[in-house]
Amino acid sequence: MILASTRAVTAVVFLWASSTAAGAHDIYTGVMGKDGLLCCGGSDCAATTYRERGGDFEFLTREQRWVSIPAERITFLPVPNDPPSGDPHHAHLCYRRATEADRIGWRAGNVFGDIYLFCAFIPPGAT
Numbered sequence: 001m002i003l004a005s006t007r008a009v010t011a012v013v014f015l016w017a018s019s020t021a022a023g024a025h026d027i028y029t030g031v032m033g034k035d036g037l038l039c040c041g042g043s044d045c046a047a048t049t050y051r052e053r054g055g056d057f058e059f060l061t062r063e064q065r066w067v068s069i070p071a072e073r074i075t076f077l078p079v080p081n082d083p084p085s086g087d088p089h090h091a092h093l094c095y096r097r098a099t100e101a102d103r104i105g106w107r108a109g110n111v112f113g114d115i116y117l118f119c120a121f122i123p124p125g126a127t
Contacts, residue, residue, distance in 0.1 A: 004030065027081040028094070031119070034075050039119035047095035050122060059093045059120060067113040069093075069120045078123040094118040 028040040028108045039045060050059045051066070057074060058066040079092050095115040104107065110117050 027079055028092075031094075033085070033094075033119035037118075039094040042120055044090060044096055047085070048091050048093045049089045051089060051090040057120075057122070057126070059091060061093065061095070061115060065113070067115055069112055069117065073117060074120045074122055076122050076124055079121050082123070085101055090123060092119070092121040094120070 029043040031045070033039050046062055048060045048062075050057055052058075055071075056068050057071060058068050061067055061071070070075045095117050098111045098114055098116040102111050107116070
């Protein structure tokens with residue numbers, strides 16, 4: 001009986017944890033960037049912080065590195081269903097690690113530092 005209860009509790013905790021992780025990422029479902037393309041596939045997007053330096057915007061990556069993104073690549077709109085953060089430098093960054101193939105041809109325009117950019121968002125009033 002105790003073994004069955006332990007298994008049931010473990011299953012509930014697992015389902016809760018996996019649904020919480022999925023739920024946090026669900027705010028990016030259907031979100032499109034300036035180019036009209038979907039921003040995220042899987043876990044490419046995350047809330048982050050940004051800073052402005054001399055008219056340039058730098059975003060903090062998941063790897064805790066700052067990457068400069070030109071203003072013309074940033075969508076200055078909120079991400080739908082994004083809960084208020086209270087952080088005046090709240091932003092979202094959608095990317096994957098850049099490969100050597102990304103640095104050649106038309107894809108090179110999406111490479112900033114060591115990331116391949118899909119989308120970057122700064123909510124209105126944050127700048």
